Amino acid sequence: MTTIHSYKKNGKNFYKFQIYIGTDSLTGKRIKTTRSGFNTKKEAQLALSRLQLEIDRGDFRKKSVNTFTEIYRLWIY
Numbered sequence: 001m002t003t004i005h006s007y008k009k010n011g012k013n014f015y016k017f018q019i020y021i022g023t024d025s026l027t028g029k030r031i032k033t034t035r036s037g038f039n040t041k042k043e044a045q046l047a048l049s050r051l052q053l054e055i056d057r058g059d060f061r062k063k064s065v066n067t068f069t070e071i072y073r074l075w076i077y
Contacts, residue, residue: 002052004044007036015044021055 002019016036024031035051038044054060 002048004041004048014038015041017044017048019048019051021060
């Protein structure tokens, strides 16, 4: 179960959550993602619901970070 937490930044309250997505098949490590900066708890709950729906449908894609070597190989070949 994912919980929504409040935090303060520059004297203002914001909300955030962290959600477990699954396990990486290559490394065996747990994959989590965090979303933050919501002005109200209701906004955070809505974003969490949408993200859970994406994960359940299989539409969620974590941003990939390419290394210099990977980009070089793509460009050369």
